[in-house]
Amino acid sequence: MAKTITQEFVKGLWAEIPPFRLVLGLCPTLAVTKSVESGIGMGLATTFVLVGSNVLISMLRNVIPAKVRIAAFIIVIATFVTVVELLMQAFTYPLFLTLGIFIPLIVVNCIVLGRAEAFAYKNGIMPSLADGLGIGVGFTLALASLGAVREILGNGTVLGHSLFGPSFEPFTFMIEAPGAFIGLGLMLCLMNLVGKK
Protein backbone atom coordinates (compact mmCIF):
# COMPACT_ATOMS: atom_id res chain seq x y z
CA MET A 1 0.00 0.00 0.00
CA ALA A 2 2.72 2.48 0.89
CA LYS A 3 4.27 4.23 -2.06
CA THR A 4 8.02 4.09 -2.51
CA ILE A 5 10.24 7.06 -1.83
CA THR A 6 10.79 7.53 -5.57
CA GLN A 7 7.05 7.61 -6.19
CA GLU A 8 6.61 10.25 -3.52
CA PHE A 9 9.24 12.35 -5.24
CA VAL A 10 8.02 11.88 -8.80
CA LYS A 11 4.39 12.70 -8.09
CA GLY A 12 5.38 16.30 -7.37
CA LEU A 13 6.82 16.66 -10.83
CA TRP A 14 3.71 15.88 -12.85
CA ALA A 15 0.70 14.30 -11.15
CA GLU A 16 0.64 16.82 -8.30
CA ILE A 17 2.79 19.64 -9.70
CA PRO A 18 1.62 22.46 -7.45
CA PRO A 19 0.49 25.51 -9.46
CA PHE A 20 -0.80 23.54 -12.44
CA ARG A 21 -2.37 20.40 -11.00
CA LEU A 22 -3.22 21.41 -7.45
CA VAL A 23 -3.62 25.07 -8.46
CA LEU A 24 -2.06 26.06 -5.14
CA GLY A 25 0.47 28.75 -4.38
CA LEU A 26 -0.77 31.06 -7.10
CA CYS A 27 0.30 34.29 -5.43
CA PRO A 28 4.04 33.80 -6.03
CA THR A 29 3.33 31.96 -9.28
CA LEU A 30 1.64 34.98 -10.78
CA ALA A 31 3.77 37.63 -9.17
CA VAL A 32 7.38 36.58 -9.60
CA THR A 33 7.39 34.77 -12.95
CA LYS A 34 8.43 37.86 -14.89
CA SER A 35 11.65 36.09 -15.79
CA VAL A 36 13.12 32.62 -15.67
CA GLU A 37 15.71 33.71 -13.15
CA SER A 38 13.31 35.04 -10.53
CA GLY A 39 11.05 32.03 -11.10
CA ILE A 40 13.92 29.65 -10.32
CA GLY A 41 15.01 31.74 -7.32
CA MET A 42 11.53 31.73 -5.85
CA GLY A 43 11.17 28.02 -6.56
CA LEU A 44 14.43 27.13 -4.83
CA ALA A 45 13.59 29.27 -1.80
CA THR A 46 10.23 27.55 -1.51
CA THR A 47 11.86 24.12 -1.97
CA PHE A 48 14.22 24.82 0.92
CA VAL A 49 11.33 25.79 3.16
CA LEU A 50 9.23 22.82 2.06
CA VAL A 51 11.97 20.25 2.65
CA GLY A 52 12.95 21.78 5.98
CA SER A 53 9.43 22.11 7.33
CA ASN A 54 8.35 18.69 6.04
CA VAL A 55 11.29 16.93 7.68
CA LEU A 56 11.00 18.78 10.97
CA ILE A 57 7.24 18.37 11.23
CA SER A 58 7.52 14.71 10.37
CA MET A 59 10.12 14.31 13.14
CA LEU A 60 7.90 16.09 15.63
CA ARG A 61 4.61 14.59 14.51
CA ASN A 62 4.26 12.41 17.61
CA VAL A 63 5.08 15.30 19.93
CA ILE A 64 2.82 18.00 18.50
CA PRO A 65 -0.71 17.73 19.94
CA ALA A 66 -3.35 17.64 17.20
CA LYS A 67 -5.20 20.66 18.55
CA VAL A 68 -2.30 23.06 18.16
CA ARG A 69 -0.73 21.47 15.11
CA ILE A 70 -1.47 24.38 12.77
CA ALA A 71 0.14 26.85 15.16
CA ALA A 72 3.16 24.59 15.47
CA PHE A 73 3.39 24.24 11.66
CA ILE A 74 3.33 27.99 11.23
CA ILE A 75 6.15 28.45 13.75
CA VAL A 76 8.29 25.89 11.94
CA ILE A 77 7.52 27.30 8.50
CA ALA A 78 8.02 30.92 9.57
CA THR A 79 11.39 30.00 11.05
CA PHE A 80 12.59 28.42 7.82
CA VAL A 81 11.30 31.33 5.76
CA THR A 82 13.18 33.82 7.92
CA VAL A 83 16.31 31.71 7.57
CA VAL A 84 15.94 31.80 3.78
CA GLU A 85 15.32 35.53 3.85
CA LEU A 86 18.47 36.21 5.88
CA LEU A 87 20.58 33.89 3.75
CA MET A 88 19.34 35.44 0.52
CA GLN A 89 20.11 38.90 1.81
CA ALA A 90 23.59 37.79 2.77
CA PHE A 91 24.49 35.90 -0.40
CA THR A 92 22.20 36.72 -3.32
CA TYR A 93 21.20 40.30 -2.62
CA PRO A 94 20.13 41.30 -6.18
CA LEU A 95 17.78 38.32 -6.33
CA PHE A 96 16.41 39.26 -2.92
CA LEU A 97 15.65 42.73 -4.25
CA THR A 98 13.74 41.31 -7.23
CA LEU A 99 11.69 38.87 -5.16
CA GLY A 100 11.21 41.37 -2.35
CA ILE A 101 8.04 40.91 -0.34
CA PHE A 102 7.31 37.50 -1.86
CA ILE A 103 10.04 35.81 0.18
CA PRO A 104 8.39 36.54 3.56
CA LEU A 105 5.07 35.62 1.96
CA ILE A 106 6.23 32.00 1.55
CA VAL A 107 4.98 31.64 5.14
CA VAL A 108 1.41 31.84 3.93
CA ASN A 109 2.00 29.82 0.76
CA CYS A 110 -0.71 27.14 0.78
CA ILE A 111 1.65 24.55 -0.66
CA VAL A 112 3.96 24.59 2.35
CA LEU A 113 1.22 24.45 4.96
CA GLY A 114 -0.72 22.02 2.76
CA ARG A 115 2.13 19.53 2.58
CA ALA A 116 2.76 19.81 6.32
CA GLU A 117 -0.88 19.12 7.11
CA ALA A 118 -1.65 16.58 4.41
CA PHE A 119 1.60 14.68 4.29
CA ALA A 120 4.37 15.32 6.80
CA TYR A 121 2.10 15.11 9.86
CA LYS A 122 1.05 11.60 8.84
CA ASN A 123 4.21 10.13 7.34
CA GLY A 124 7.77 9.20 8.25
CA ILE A 125 10.84 11.33 7.75
CA MET A 126 12.12 9.84 4.48
CA PRO A 127 8.80 9.95 2.61
CA SER A 128 8.27 13.50 3.89
CA LEU A 129 11.70 14.51 2.65
CA ALA A 130 10.95 13.00 -0.76
CA ASP A 131 7.53 14.64 -0.84
CA GLY A 132 8.91 18.07 0.04
CA LEU A 133 11.69 17.77 -2.49
CA GLY A 134 9.36 16.53 -5.23
CA ILE A 135 6.75 19.22 -4.69
CA GLY A 136 9.48 21.84 -4.38
CA VAL A 137 11.23 20.81 -7.60
CA GLY A 138 7.86 20.65 -9.32
CA PHE A 139 7.05 24.16 -8.11
CA THR A 140 10.44 25.38 -9.32
CA LEU A 141 9.90 23.79 -12.75
CA ALA A 142 6.44 25.30 -12.99
CA LEU A 143 7.66 28.79 -12.08
CA ALA A 144 10.65 28.51 -14.40
CA SER A 145 8.54 27.38 -17.35
CA LEU A 146 5.88 30.05 -16.79
CA GLY A 147 8.73 32.53 -16.34
CA ALA A 148 10.24 31.33 -19.62
CA VAL A 149 6.98 31.77 -21.53
CA ARG A 150 6.51 35.27 -20.17
CA GLU A 151 10.12 36.29 -20.61
CA ILE A 152 10.34 34.97 -24.19
CA LEU A 153 7.08 36.54 -25.33
CA GLY A 154 7.25 39.66 -23.22
CA ASN A 155 10.90 40.54 -23.54
CA GLY A 156 12.40 38.29 -26.22
CA THR A 157 15.01 36.93 -23.84
CA VAL A 158 15.79 33.81 -21.81
CA LEU A 159 17.89 34.29 -18.67
CA GLY A 160 18.82 37.69 -20.08
CA HIS A 161 20.06 36.34 -23.44
CA SER A 162 18.34 37.82 -26.44
CA LEU A 163 16.65 35.25 -28.65
CA PHE A 164 15.25 36.96 -31.69
CA GLY A 165 17.43 39.97 -32.44
CA PRO A 166 16.34 43.58 -32.65
CA SER A 167 13.51 43.09 -35.15
CA PHE A 168 11.42 41.28 -32.52
CA GLU A 169 8.64 43.41 -31.08
CA PRO A 170 7.92 42.04 -27.57
CA PHE A 171 4.37 41.59 -26.23
CA THR A 172 5.04 43.79 -23.24
CA PHE A 173 1.75 42.84 -21.65
CA MET A 174 3.05 39.31 -20.98
CA ILE A 175 5.41 40.83 -18.41
CA GLU A 176 2.54 42.71 -16.77
CA ALA A 177 0.00 41.14 -14.43
CA PRO A 178 -2.58 40.12 -17.09
CA GLY A 179 0.14 38.21 -18.92
CA ALA A 180 0.63 36.09 -15.81
CA PHE A 181 -3.02 35.00 -15.78
CA ILE A 182 -3.10 34.36 -19.51
CA GLY A 183 0.20 32.47 -19.43
CA LEU A 184 -0.97 30.35 -16.49
CA GLY A 185 -4.29 29.63 -18.20
CA LEU A 186 -2.61 28.54 -21.41
CA MET A 187 -0.20 26.28 -19.53
CA LEU A 188 -3.03 24.68 -17.53
CA CYS A 189 -4.85 24.13 -20.78
CA LEU A 190 -1.79 22.55 -22.37
CA MET A 191 -1.22 20.27 -19.37
CA ASN A 192 -4.81 19.08 -19.46
CA LEU A 193 -4.55 18.43 -23.17
CA VAL A 194 -1.37 16.38 -22.78
CA GLY A 195 -2.60 14.58 -19.67
CA LYS A 196 -5.95 13.62 -21.16
CA LYS A 197 -6.23 9.89 -21.67
Add this chain to the structure above:
Amino acid sequence: MGDMIKMVVVLTVLSAFSGGLLAAIRDNTKDKIENQQLQFVKGPAIKSIFRDASNDPIADRFKLTDGEIERSFFVAVLDGKAKAVAFESYGKGYGGDVGLMVGIDTETDKIVGAGVTTHAETPGMGAKAKEDPSFVDQLKGVSVADPIKVTGDGGSINAISGATITSRAVCAAATDVAAVYQRLKPQIEENLKAFTK
Protein backbone atom coordinates in the same frame (compact mmCIF):
# COMPACT_ATOMS: atom_id res chain seq x y z
CA MET B 1 -5.57 18.89 31.80
CA GLY B 2 -2.47 16.94 30.78
CA ASP B 3 -3.30 17.73 27.18
CA MET B 4 -3.45 21.40 27.95
CA ILE B 5 -0.02 21.43 29.58
CA LYS B 6 1.46 19.47 26.73
CA MET B 7 0.16 21.98 24.19
CA VAL B 8 1.61 24.91 26.09
CA VAL B 9 4.95 23.17 26.59
CA VAL B 10 5.30 22.09 22.97
CA LEU B 11 4.48 25.52 21.58
CA THR B 12 6.72 27.28 24.09
CA VAL B 13 9.69 25.04 23.41
CA LEU B 14 9.17 25.31 19.67
CA SER B 15 8.96 29.11 19.77
CA ALA B 16 11.95 29.47 22.05
CA PHE B 17 14.01 27.20 19.84
CA SER B 18 13.02 29.10 16.68
CA GLY B 19 13.77 32.41 18.32
CA GLY B 20 17.22 31.27 19.40
CA LEU B 21 18.03 29.82 15.99
CA LEU B 22 16.98 32.97 14.16
CA ALA B 23 18.92 35.21 16.52
CA ALA B 24 22.04 33.11 15.93
CA ILE B 25 21.67 33.24 12.15
CA ARG B 26 20.93 36.96 12.23
CA ASP B 27 24.07 37.63 14.23
CA ASN B 28 26.16 35.63 11.81
CA THR B 29 24.80 37.23 8.66
CA LYS B 30 24.51 40.81 9.89
CA ASP B 31 27.86 42.09 8.61
CA LYS B 32 27.48 40.27 5.35
CA ILE B 33 24.03 41.76 4.75
CA GLU B 34 25.31 45.23 5.52
CA ASN B 35 28.11 44.79 3.00
CA GLN B 36 25.69 43.56 0.36
CA GLN B 37 23.41 46.51 0.94
CA LEU B 38 26.34 48.87 0.64
CA GLN B 39 27.41 47.24 -2.58
CA PHE B 40 24.08 47.00 -4.34
CA VAL B 41 21.93 49.77 -2.90
CA LYS B 42 24.23 52.53 -1.76
CA GLY B 43 27.27 51.58 -3.83
CA PRO B 44 26.07 52.81 -7.22
CA ALA B 45 24.92 56.14 -5.77
CA ILE B 46 28.19 56.69 -3.91
CA LYS B 47 30.25 55.80 -6.97
CA SER B 48 28.32 58.21 -9.17
CA ILE B 49 28.73 61.02 -6.63
CA PHE B 50 32.48 60.52 -6.23
CA ARG B 51 33.43 59.65 -9.79
CA ASP B 52 36.81 61.38 -9.42
CA ALA B 53 37.74 59.93 -6.04
CA SER B 54 41.14 58.24 -5.92
CA ASN B 55 40.11 55.92 -3.07
CA ASP B 56 37.25 53.48 -2.61
CA PRO B 57 34.60 55.55 -0.79
CA ILE B 58 32.62 52.44 0.12
CA ALA B 59 35.55 50.90 1.96
CA ASP B 60 36.68 54.15 3.59
CA ARG B 61 33.85 54.95 5.92
CA PHE B 62 33.25 55.92 9.51
CA LYS B 63 30.25 56.08 11.76
CA LEU B 64 29.00 58.89 13.95
CA THR B 65 26.08 58.90 16.31
CA ASP B 66 23.73 61.79 15.82
CA GLY B 67 21.28 61.84 18.69
CA GLU B 68 19.70 58.40 18.58
CA ILE B 69 20.73 57.54 15.04
CA GLU B 70 24.02 56.05 13.94
CA ARG B 71 25.00 57.26 10.47
CA SER B 72 27.61 55.93 8.08
CA PHE B 73 29.80 58.51 6.35
CA PHE B 74 31.62 57.62 3.14
CA VAL B 75 34.89 59.39 2.57
CA ALA B 76 36.22 60.49 -0.81
CA VAL B 77 39.80 61.47 -1.48
CA LEU B 78 39.73 64.26 -4.08
CA ASP B 79 42.95 65.81 -5.39
CA GLY B 80 44.95 63.77 -2.87
CA LYS B 81 43.01 65.00 0.12
CA ALA B 82 40.19 63.39 2.05
CA LYS B 83 37.84 66.30 1.97
CA ALA B 84 34.41 65.10 0.91
CA VAL B 85 31.86 62.94 2.69
CA ALA B 86 28.64 61.34 1.54
CA PHE B 87 25.83 60.16 3.73
CA GLU B 88 22.22 59.26 3.43
CA SER B 89 18.94 60.63 4.62
CA TYR B 90 15.30 60.01 3.87
CA GLY B 91 12.31 62.00 2.75
CA LYS B 92 8.68 60.97 2.70
CA GLY B 93 7.77 60.05 -0.88
CA TYR B 94 4.60 58.90 -2.56
CA GLY B 95 5.22 55.20 -1.94
CA GLY B 96 7.29 55.36 1.25
CA ASP B 97 10.67 56.69 2.21
CA VAL B 98 12.98 57.94 -0.50
CA GLY B 99 16.64 57.51 0.39
CA LEU B 100 19.07 60.08 -0.90
CA MET B 101 22.84 59.86 -0.72
CA VAL B 102 24.44 63.29 -0.76
CA GLY B 103 28.12 64.10 -1.12
CA ILE B 104 29.44 67.31 0.43
CA ASP B 105 32.82 68.98 0.00
CA THR B 106 33.94 70.00 3.48
CA GLU B 107 36.14 72.83 2.18
CA THR B 108 33.47 74.68 0.29
CA ASP B 109 30.41 73.32 2.17
CA LYS B 110 28.82 72.67 -1.19
CA ILE B 111 27.07 69.60 -2.48
CA VAL B 112 29.22 67.74 -5.01
CA GLY B 113 26.60 65.24 -6.06
CA ALA B 114 23.59 63.24 -5.00
CA GLY B 115 21.89 60.00 -5.90
CA VAL B 116 18.68 58.22 -4.92
CA THR B 117 19.35 54.91 -3.17
CA THR B 118 16.07 53.30 -2.13
CA HIS B 119 12.57 54.23 -3.14
CA ALA B 120 9.16 52.75 -3.84
CA GLU B 121 7.91 55.44 -6.21
CA THR B 122 5.72 54.87 -9.25
CA PRO B 123 7.70 53.53 -12.24
CA GLY B 124 7.87 56.10 -15.03
CA MET B 125 6.89 58.92 -12.67
CA GLY B 126 8.61 59.28 -9.31
CA ALA B 127 11.04 56.51 -10.12
CA LYS B 128 12.65 58.94 -12.59
CA ALA B 129 14.31 60.55 -9.58
CA LYS B 130 16.63 57.55 -9.56
CA GLU B 131 16.76 56.70 -13.26
CA ASP B 132 17.22 60.18 -14.67
CA PRO B 133 20.28 61.78 -13.05
CA SER B 134 19.49 65.24 -14.43
CA PHE B 135 17.04 65.83 -11.58
CA VAL B 136 19.41 65.16 -8.67
CA ASP B 137 22.23 66.85 -10.58
CA GLN B 138 20.45 70.12 -9.87
CA LEU B 139 21.70 69.76 -6.30
CA LYS B 140 25.31 70.01 -7.45
CA GLY B 141 26.98 73.17 -6.26
CA VAL B 142 24.19 74.07 -3.86
CA SER B 143 25.55 75.29 -0.55
CA VAL B 144 24.44 73.51 2.63
CA ALA B 145 23.35 76.87 4.01
CA ASP B 146 20.90 77.45 1.15
CA PRO B 147 17.30 76.29 1.39
CA ILE B 148 16.75 73.24 -0.82
CA LYS B 149 13.22 73.36 -2.22
CA VAL B 150 11.35 72.78 -5.45
CA THR B 151 10.42 75.89 -7.44
CA GLY B 152 6.74 75.55 -6.48
CA ASP B 153 7.70 75.92 -2.82
CA GLY B 154 9.87 78.93 -3.49
CA GLY B 155 13.13 77.09 -4.07
CA SER B 156 15.36 76.62 -7.08
CA ILE B 157 15.02 72.90 -7.87
CA ASN B 158 12.83 72.07 -10.87
CA ALA B 159 10.50 69.24 -9.86
CA ILE B 160 10.07 66.16 -12.03
CA SER B 161 6.86 66.74 -13.96
CA GLY B 162 4.07 64.61 -12.51
CA ALA B 163 6.11 63.68 -9.46
CA THR B 164 6.01 66.68 -7.15
CA ILE B 165 5.74 64.55 -4.02
CA THR B 166 8.84 62.58 -4.96
CA SER B 167 10.69 65.77 -5.83
CA ARG B 168 9.74 67.23 -2.45
CA ALA B 169 10.91 64.04 -0.73
CA VAL B 170 14.30 64.35 -2.41
CA CYS B 171 14.56 67.99 -1.37
CA ALA B 172 13.53 67.12 2.19
CA ALA B 173 16.19 64.42 2.34
CA ALA B 174 18.81 66.84 1.00
CA THR B 175 17.74 69.47 3.51
CA ASP B 176 18.11 66.95 6.30
CA VAL B 177 21.56 65.96 5.08
CA ALA B 178 22.56 69.61 5.04
CA ALA B 179 21.25 70.10 8.58
CA VAL B 180 23.01 67.02 9.91
CA TYR B 181 26.19 68.07 8.14
CA GLN B 182 26.18 71.50 9.73
CA ARG B 183 25.47 69.99 13.12
CA LEU B 184 28.23 67.39 12.92
CA LYS B 185 30.81 69.26 10.88
CA PRO B 186 33.51 69.44 13.60
CA GLN B 187 33.29 65.69 14.19
CA ILE B 188 33.26 64.96 10.46
CA GLU B 189 36.42 67.00 9.90
CA GLU B 190 38.06 65.28 12.86
CA ASN B 191 37.32 61.88 11.36
CA LEU B 192 38.40 62.91 7.87
CA LYS B 193 41.96 63.60 9.02
CA ALA B 194 42.54 59.89 9.48
CA PHE B 195 41.85 59.24 5.80
CA THR B 196 44.33 61.68 4.25
CA LYS B 197 47.48 59.81 3.45
